[in-house]
Amino acid sequence: xxxxxxRRPLTQSPRYLRxxxxxxxxxxxxxxxxxxxxxxxxxxxxxxxxxxxxxxIFSAGSDIAKLSAAYNLLTENHSWELINSRQGIxxxxxFRSYTKNLDFALSVGRQGNYKNHHPTIIIKPSSVKVTxxxxxxxxxxEKDIDMAKFCDEQAEKVSALSPKNQTEKST
Numbered sequence: 001x002x003x004x005x006x007r008r009p010l011t012q013s014p015r016y017l018r019x020x021x022x023x024x025x026x027x028x029x030x031x032x033x034x035x036x037x038x039x040x041x042x043x044x045x046x047x048x049x050x051x052x053x054x055x056x057i058f059s060a061g062s063d064i065a066k067l068s069a070a071y072n073l074l075t076e077n078h079s080w081e082l083i084n085s086r087q088g089i090x091x092x093x094x095f096r097s098y099t100k101n102l103d104f105a106l107s108v109g110r111q112g113n114y115k116n117h118h119p120t121i122i123i124k125p126s127s128v129k130v131t132x133x134x135x136x137x138x139x140x141x142e143k144d145i146d147m148a149k150f151c152d153e154q155a156e157k158v159s160a161l162s163p164k165n166q167t168e169k170s171t
Contacts, residue, residue: 057086059139070145078152087140088133089148094126094161101128104158111150117143 058067071089074080080089095101105121105128112118120131130151134141 055086056082056089056140057138059134059141060137062139062141067140067142067145070142071140074145074148078148080148083131083133085133087138088131089140089144090129090131091148091151092127092129093151093155095128095158096161098125100158101125104128104154107154107158108147108151111154112147115143115147117147119147 056071058064080091083090101123105123108119108130122129132144132147134144
């Protein structure tokens with residue numbers, strides 16, 4: 001009724017795997033990836049447009065003049081900051097309670113899901129950090145700018161603390 005299990009030595013591969021000798025060599029794999037850049041993520045050429053040193057790197061195919069104006073408005077008037085890679089923006093919001101932090105993060109997450117553009121959200125008891133970056137094509141895009149504006153609108157609805165009120169709360 002029961003079949004006897006056959007133990008295989010550790011040096012022998014399972015039956016469903018190819019023997020190691022049948023695998024392609026490392027040199028052959030390197031040649032394949034060199035010929036077809038879509039297969040290799042590490043050797044992919046940059047898909048971003050040129051930008052001034054220190055400024056944001058905009059995604060390929062973007063209207064740079066329009067995005068530059070919108071980016072400047074966000075950074076000067078709404079406290080958004082360029083992330084280290086220069087390919088995205090982030091901002092920290094503070095609310096009166098942890099539940100308001102969660103309400104804000106949930107509304108941003110839902111809108112990101114609806115727009116198929118998902119942020120990185122870090123929720124702490126006293127703040128929420130939102131980061132927007134476009135991964136394909138790499139760089140700051142119109143989606144990032146639009147979603148940053150949405151975050152500012154939602155923060156007003158959830159009643160975020162202004163920078164002046166943040167210092168009052170912490171004292």
